[in-house]
Amino acid sequence: MDAEDLRGFREFVDHRSSALLTTAVLLCGGDRHAGEDLLQNALVKAVGRWRRIEDPEAYVRRILYRQQISRWRLKWPRQEVSVPEPPEDAAAGGDTETLVERRLLMRQALAALTDRQRTVLVLRYYEDLPEGDVARLLGCSVGTVRSTTHRSLAKLRTLVPEAADGGRTRRPASEFSAVEVRP
Template sequence: MDAEGLEGFRDFVDNRSSALLRTAVLLSGGDRYAGEDLLQNALAKAAGRWERIDEPEAYVRQILYRQQVSRWRLKWRRRELTVAEPPETRADTDASSAAELRVVMREALSRLTARQRTVLVLRYFEDLPEADVARLLGCSVGTVRSTTHRSLARLRVLAPELAALGPADAEFRSSRDHSPVEVRP
């Protein structure tokens, strides 16, 4: 890479790394360290091809998605977090607090399978259409739709306090089947 290319790469990393890190952390289930690793690997791959990249952010995001897909295809076992005592639950949780909602969402996302989490991040955080998600993950649009549906149903079970963020129409909620879905890692 020449001096001009190196400067362009440094500028890109300085300007876009925080947004890319947020995506990487979400893709890795809220694990900041795994997200940093994911982003560093993506940036290292992009640096090697920097001179030939037309749209750097799209290229790095594609690497992030594909690396995450490769991780969950390896069928690694999830590490289980062990604690001395179970966490306390509060009945009077103020669900309107944005900080608390982020914590609840991060915890619920971390309990989904990697595939479910990836589909939700691409669909709702990255705001990609179903066809783009299907293309990125190498599956059909129907698979994206069914995975999205099952993932959202699982989120409703894992974090019922997030229901306040859903549709306000009670008839819509009552017409849907919200029964638990068996999810295998």
């Protein structure tokens, strides 16, 4: 890799690593450390082919998705790890307590989904990819993406009824438990 390629790679990482890390963390069920590892591995793979990559962000995102799929296929069981983490700052406007409660509920619910369900939802709704693109990235049929999306959303509605009814139902703070994420 020559100096110009190295400079281009560093600029890409400086400008896009934050957005890529957000996607990686979501793919890992909210586990920031696992997301950082996922992104780091993707960037290591990309740097070796940097000169031949036409669209670096799409290339790195594709690596992220495929690495996550490979993690699903691991044979050994993964243990859940409790991670105490303060809630992020609430968005401007709105009741801060309600926003924090919703965020915690959604994080718990997303962590309760399988890796495949969570990945399909991240690709469909966070990355805003069409079903065909998600199917191609995951190596499955469009019907599988549709059924997985349907089942995942149904499970989320069961786990977080407040989200299904627009937040009209409130749970007391005493019902919240520690957030568990899987590496």
